[in-house]
Structures are given as structure tokens and as C-alpha cells.
Amino acid sequence: MPKIITDLPGPRSREILEMAEQYEPRSMGDQMPVVWDHAEGCVVTDVDGNEYLDWCSGVNVTNVGHCHPYYVEQVKAQCEKLFNCYDFVTQPRAELARKLVEITPDHLDKAFLVTTGSDATEAAIRMARRVSPGYEVIGFDGAFHGRTLGAAGAGGMGGTKRGYGPLPPGFLQAPFPYVYRAPICKGKSEEECAQACLEYLDWVVEQESEGRLCAVITESYQGGAGGIIPPKSWMVGLERWCRERGLIFILDEVQSSFGRTGKMFFMEHWDLKPDLVCLGKGLGSGIPCSAVVGTSEIMDALPPGSMGSTNGGNPISSTAALTAIEIMEREGLAENAARMGELFEARFLQMQETTPQLGDVRVMGLMGGLEFVEDPGTREPAPELTRQVIWEAFQRGLMCIAPIGLYSNVIRVAPPLVITEEQANEGLDIFEEAVAAAVKASA
Ligand SMILES: Cc1ncc(COP(=O)(O)O)c(C=O)c1O
Structure with a gap:
């Protein structure tokens, strides 16, 4: 379960991010300001000791969970x-x-x-x-x-x-x-x-x-x-x-x-x-x-x-x-992905009923694409709202990668396939709060 013990980004993250900014090209990435230190299963720990639930799996990579023994x-x-x-x-x-x-x-x-x-x-x-x-x-x-x-x-x-x-x-x-x-x-x-x-x-x-x-x-x-x-x-x-x-x-x-x-x-x-x-x-x-x-x-x-x-x-x-x-x-990780995916999809569809900005929900196993729009009628992409949702989730201990999609208005949901039902529900609760906070901030 997530555990946030500093302001985010934490002080050690900040130092390393500054170094990266100085020596790496800005084309390297556009992620939340945090420096990963280690990870286990579905939990990522940053260099300041904050713990996050992982919805990234690197980028759909660590399917068997981080550092499986x-x-x-x-x-x-x-x-x-x-x-x-x-x-x-x-x-x-x-x-x-x-x-x-x-x-x-x-x-x-x-x-x-x-x-x-x-x-x-x-x-x-x-x-x-x-x-x-x-x-x-x-x-x-x-x-x-x-x-x-x-x-x-x-x-x-x-x-x-x-x-x-x-x-x-x-x-x-x-x-x-x-x-x-x-x-x-x-x-x-x-x-x-x-x-x-x-x-x-x-x-x-x-x-x-x-x-x-x-x-x-x-x-x-x-x-x-x-x-x-x-x-x-x-x-x-x-x-x-x-x-x-x-x-x-x-x-x-x-x-x-x-x-x-x-x-x-x-x-x-x-x-x-x-x-x-x-x-x-x-x-x-x-x-x-x-x-x-x-x-x-x-x-x-x-x-x-x-x-x-x-x-x-x-x-x-x-x-x-x-x-x-x-x-x-x-x-049986593929089977777990299928089972957990149903849970994710049901919750996202439920959220969509009360959040018109969640324009399209696409889920298959533990692959999710949540497309945010300004207005469900016009379907105008909402990249700022999307980024704000990711920021709010991050502040609450849920790690998502930067927006994807042709208009940077899609949140990728891709936790490691070892995710438990408890972790899935916890992440979804945080995500729901994050969406509500971002929508409120953008109103
Ligand atoms: C479908 C698909 N093909 C190819 C690639 C390229 O892989 P890599 O970044 O390892 O070169 C990616 C990476 O995201 C991908 O999603």
C-alpha cells in the first residue's frame, strides 16, 4: 500500500532531478518529478523512502512484478x-x-x-x-x-x-x-x-x-x-x-x-x-x-x-x-490479468457515469487506456486535465506514466500482472479521488 512521507518531490529526488536536468537531454522523458530507487512486486519506492502503487510496470515491461525473487x-x-x-x-x-x-x-x-x-x-x-x-x-x-x-x-x-x-x-x-x-x-x-x-x-x-x-x-x-x-x-x-x-x-x-x-x-x-x-x-x-x-x-x-x-x-x-x-x-499471471482487468474495467465504467470528462474507457486484461476530453459531445482532447489527474494520483501514492495518446490525453493503466485484488482496489480508490480532484481544479 502507498506510503507518502515527504512533500513530493522529496528532497533527494529533487537533487537528482536537477543533476539529470543539467546532464541529460530534455528529450529523455516527461515523467512525474520523482526518482525511483527500488521496487518489489507492485510497489515502487523512491529515493526519499516514499512508496507508490505501480500502474506503469516500467512501461509494460515488468509483467512478473518488480524484482521477483x-x-x-x-x-x-x-x-x-x-x-x-x-x-x-x-x-x-x-x-x-x-x-x-x-x-x-x-x-x-x-x-x-x-x-x-x-x-x-x-x-x-x-x-x-x-x-x-x-x-x-x-x-x-x-x-x-x-x-x-x-x-x-x-x-x-x-x-x-x-x-x-x-x-x-x-x-x-x-x-x-x-x-x-x-x-x-x-x-x-x-x-x-x-x-x-x-x-x-x-x-x-x-x-x-x-x-x-x-x-x-x-x-x-x-x-x-x-x-x-x-x-x-x-x-x-x-x-x-x-x-x-x-x-x-x-x-x-x-x-x-x-x-x-x-x-x-x-x-x-x-x-x-x-x-x-x-x-x-x-x-x-x-x-x-x-x-x-x-x-x-x-x-x-x-x-x-x-x-x-x-x-x-x-x-x-x-x-x-x-x-x-x-x-x-x-x-497463472495471464489469468490474473484477465481477472483483475474485469475489476478495473467495471470501476472505470462506473467512474465514467459520473465523470463526463472520462470520454472513452478501453480495457483488455491489465492494459487500460483512459481517454480524457473537455466535453463528451465534442470529444475535444483534454491534455491538461489528463496531466493533472496523473499529478493528483502521484501526490496520493499512485504512479502512472506521462500521458499517452495522439493528443496526450490518455492515461495508461498497466500494473505488474502480480497485482492483488487488494492492491487493485486501493489503486482504483486513489485514482477515483485523483480524477475528482483534477476535475475540481480544472473547473
Ligand atoms: C508496440 C511497440 N512496438 C515497438 C516498440 C519499441 O520498443 P523499444 O522501445 O523497446 O524499442 C514499442 C515500445 O513502446 C511498442 O509499444
């Missing part, structure tokens, strides 16, 4: 043995590849290990281009696949793309069924919006393609854009659309995997069969680790040595990921 023990043991051996095979790496193949759909039979989510999405795009006679990749408005140039090119968030000059050519962009806000969805039901977005794909191809299509890449739910869950019919229709055209279907599950949405993988909800799946974040559950899992038909088309990386699949990361998966399976 078994995870720490296994990683420590590996640290005494071997850190890096480039792309020589190690037992943890081979075992992790086997495990990833075992727990993903049957048609996926190879796993390639890298370090960050961007590495994984870049690698998937490179593989698709290498194996296909075409090179054009279709991505979606609002998508986030990382900040490297290829990943940004495939993405569709203005903030990630704008101001950096031309990104690599060969990317086409199509509308994503953001039912609450996308212009193409205005006045339409979920199903109509899904249908309109699917139909628009052919239009994009007709107008923009050179006839050299290769792949389609999409996030499962869009994370950075605000936790936007597409209608099932759109995703299933998109997969079919790819199949009908012989295109490679790449699913970016960097954020949505490893129990986050209430199943080990998002693709299990709708029985999706992507050709390549990108994983990251919760895979390592703290130690950087990412992967592309795919069909050998695609992955083995690349010659030996063409896709290695310095730290990809290193024994520490591989051990961390193997251990995290073991914990998730043993402790």
Missing part, C-alpha cells in the same frame, strides 16, 4: 557464469528459442532474439523484404513500432515521424479503426468502422502502391496511440486480406504479449496466425530482450550471419526471459 536468483546465477559470447550458441538462448516456438501458434517454428522492441520490428521488416519479391510495407495511422528510422517509417504517429526529414521509402499508411476518434469512423458503429478501414486498404494500394507489395505490419492494440483496441472483425479481416494477396502479415506484440491482455499473447484472443510476431518488453520482464518468432520459410531464407547483433540473445537476457515465462506460467 526467483527471477533475481536465476539472473544472478547466470551473471556468475557468462554475460556475452556474441552469436555463439548458448543453452539459455537455444532453450528460449524452443520455448517461444512452443508457446506461440504451431505454424511459427523459429525464434530470432534481439534486444529492443525496435530491433524486433526492424528485423521483421528486413526479413519480410528479403524473402519477398516486393518491398512495400503497409502500416497504420497511429501505430508505434519504435523510434529507429525503419520502425518509425512503418509507424503512424506524427510525433515520432515529424521533423526528421524523409524516412525510408517503401511504406504506405492506411487508417486504423480508432472507433472513438478517427475521422473515417465518425458516426459509425464499431463494425461499420472496421469495414470502412478494410475497404480503404484497397484504395491505398490503388492510389499509392507501385505494385511491389510485400507485407502489412500492425500492432495488436495500439499502445502509444492510447491503448486502442481494434474491432475483432478488422483484425481478422486484415489477416484475410493479407492472405488473399500473398502478403506477409507481421503482428507487433511487443507490448501486448506475455499476459498483458489476459492471455499469454494477444493473437490467442482471436486465433490470429501472423507470419511474423514481434515480441519485447514483458518478454524479458526487466532485462532487455526482444524477439521475432516466425515461419522457417521466411526466417531461414536469410543466409547465415546476416541478422546477428551484439547483445541479441545474450545469456543474461535469455535466462531472464526463460525465467519470466516460467513464472508467468507457474503463477
Whole structure:
């Protein structure tokens, strides 16, 4: 349970924040003014000894809870043995590849290990281009696949793309069924919006393609854009659309995997069969680790040595990921996420009834996107109110990351998957108070 013992930010936090401000670029982050010191399970302690309930999980990373004792023990043991051996095979790496193949759909039979989510999405795009006679990749408005140039090119968030000059050519962009806000969805039901977005794909191809299509890449739910869950019919229709055209279907599950949405993988909800799946974040559950899992038909088309990386699949990361998966399976964390997610959703919907500024509530397992608006009628984004809610929550001992969403008006709810019912209720009570205080302050 949270325990706030100083004014926030506390004195030690302030000192370190000043140092960071002096020596780090301001582009590093935009979080609440606090310096994390250590964390356990769902509780974060700052350098002044204040304790907070965590709704961040780093950023959807520490799915097994902070510093899970078994995870720490296994990683420590590996640290005494071997850190890096480039792309020589190690037992943890081979075992992790086997495990990833075992727990993903049957048609996926190879796993390639890298370090960050961007590495994984870049690698998937490179593989698709290498194996296909075409090179054009279709991505979606609002998508986030990382900040490297290829990943940004495939993405569709203005903030990630704008101001950096031309990104690599060969990317086409199509509308994503953001039912609450996308212009193409205005006045339409979920199903109509899904249908309109699917139909628009052919239009994009007709107008923009050179006839050299290769792949389609999409996030499962869009994370950075605000936790936007597409209608099932759109995703299933998109997969079919790819199949009908012989295109490679790449699913970016960097954020949505490893129990986050209430199943080990998002693709299990709708029985999706992507050709390549990108994983990251919760895979390592703290130690950087990412992967592309795919069909050998695609992955083995690349010659030996063409896709290695310095730290990809290193024994520490591989051990961390193997251990995290073991914990998730043993402790039933995906099931806990599904159960707790229902509790979160019910409370948020209840809050929405009395808080018109809570324009849209999107929850799937322990992934929540709460979109704040000035007025539910106009749906004008309310970024200041959103930030104020996060500030009020922080002051009361609930840690949320800075606003997300295309208009910085969405609060991300992503506690570690080990959260208990008691912690969930406590956090929700604080959040409710924070919303009320922020609304009052903005009135
Ligand atoms: C869906 C998705 N893909 C890719 C990435 C990029 O991952 P990383 O920041 O580890 O490069 C992210 C990060 O937020 C993500 O959410």
C-alpha cells in the first residue's frame, strides 16, 4: 500500500532531478518529478523512502512484478557464469528459442532474439523484404513500432515521424479503426468502422502502391496511440486480406504479449496466425530482450550471419526471459490479468457515469487506456486535465506514466500482472479521488 512521507518531490529526488536536468537531454522523458530507487512486486519506492502503487510496470515491461525473487536468483546465477559470447550458441538462448516456438501458434517454428522492441520490428521488416519479391510495407495511422528510422517509417504517429526529414521509402499508411476518434469512423458503429478501414486498404494500394507489395505490419492494440483496441472483425479481416494477396502479415506484440491482455499473447484472443510476431518488453520482464518468432520459410531464407547483433540473445537476457515465462506460467499471471482487468474495467465504467470528462474507457486484461476530453459531445482532447489527474494520483501514492495518446490525453493503466485484488482496489480508490480532484481544479 502507498506510503507518502515527504512533500513530493522529496528532497533527494529533487537533487537528482536537477543533476539529470543539467546532464541529460530534455528529450529523455516527461515523467512525474520523482526518482525511483527500488521496487518489489507492485510497489515502487523512491529515493526519499516514499512508496507508490505501480500502474506503469516500467512501461509494460515488468509483467512478473518488480524484482521477483526467483527471477533475481536465476539472473544472478547466470551473471556468475557468462554475460556475452556474441552469436555463439548458448543453452539459455537455444532453450528460449524452443520455448517461444512452443508457446506461440504451431505454424511459427523459429525464434530470432534481439534486444529492443525496435530491433524486433526492424528485423521483421528486413526479413519480410528479403524473402519477398516486393518491398512495400503497409502500416497504420497511429501505430508505434519504435523510434529507429525503419520502425518509425512503418509507424503512424506524427510525433515520432515529424521533423526528421524523409524516412525510408517503401511504406504506405492506411487508417486504423480508432472507433472513438478517427475521422473515417465518425458516426459509425464499431463494425461499420472496421469495414470502412478494410475497404480503404484497397484504395491505398490503388492510389499509392507501385505494385511491389510485400507485407502489412500492425500492432495488436495500439499502445502509444492510447491503448486502442481494434474491432475483432478488422483484425481478422486484415489477416484475410493479407492472405488473399500473398502478403506477409507481421503482428507487433511487443507490448501486448506475455499476459498483458489476459492471455499469454494477444493473437490467442482471436486465433490470429501472423507470419511474423514481434515480441519485447514483458518478454524479458526487466532485462532487455526482444524477439521475432516466425515461419522457417521466411526466417531461414536469410543466409547465415546476416541478422546477428551484439547483445541479441545474450545469456543474461535469455535466462531472464526463460525465467519470466516460467513464472508467468507457474503463477497463472495471464489469468490474473484477465481477472483483475474485469475489476478495473467495471470501476472505470462506473467512474465514467459520473465523470463526463472520462470520454472513452478501453480495457483488455491489465492494459487500460483512459481517454480524457473537455466535453463528451465534442470529444475535444483534454491534455491538461489528463496531466493533472496523473499529478493528483502521484501526490496520493499512485504512479502512472506521462500521458499517452495522439493528443496526450490518455492515461495508461498497466500494473505488474502480480497485482492483488487488494492492491487493485486501493489503486482504483486513489485514482477515483485523483480524477475528482483534477476535475475540481480544472473547473
Ligand atoms: C508496440 C511497440 N512496438 C515497438 C516498440 C519499441 O520498443 P523499444 O522501445 O523497446 O524499442 C514499442 C515500445 O513502446 C511498442 O509499444
